[in-house]
Amino acid sequence: MLHRENVELLESLFIELDPLEDGFVGVLLELYRSGDRYVLLQTASASGNQLLRFSSKDRELVYAAFADEVGAQTKNTGGRRTDA
Numbered sequence: 001m002l003h004r005e006n007v008e009l010l011e012s013l014f015i016e017l018d019p020l021e022d023g024f025v026g027v028l029l030e031l032y033r034s035g036d037r038y039v040l041l042q043t044a045s046a047s048g049n050q051l052l053r054f055s056s057k058d059r060e061l062v063y064a065a066f067a068d069e070v071g072a073q074t075k076n077t078g079g080r081r082t083d084a
Contacts, residue, residue: 008033011066014045015073027051027073031066038062042069 011031017024026045031038038059042052052069056062 006035010038013070015070017073019046029066029069029073031062040065040069 009030009032011029013029014026015029016026019025024044024046028043028045030041030043032041033039034055037055037057038061039055040052040062041050043050054062054065
């Protein structure tokens with residue numbers, strides 16, 4: 001169970017996708033710190049299903065994964081994104 005008092009949201013980004021082309025309305029990418037770990041969470045906005053959860057104590061590694069996910073998602077959308 002995740003204790004909210006130990007969680008700090010660092011980045012949050014919504015990327016709009018074409019449901020006919022991509023199968024999703026969009027995804028929410030969140031990067032947060034939970035205790036001594038950094039967590040990258042990707043969630044489908046329409047269903048709330050978790051698509052990806054990656055955590056590590058290495059801050060640089062999780063930020064690199066966040067950047068890779070942003071690049072992968074925006075590559076096919078023509079750059080449509082909304083900072084949350």
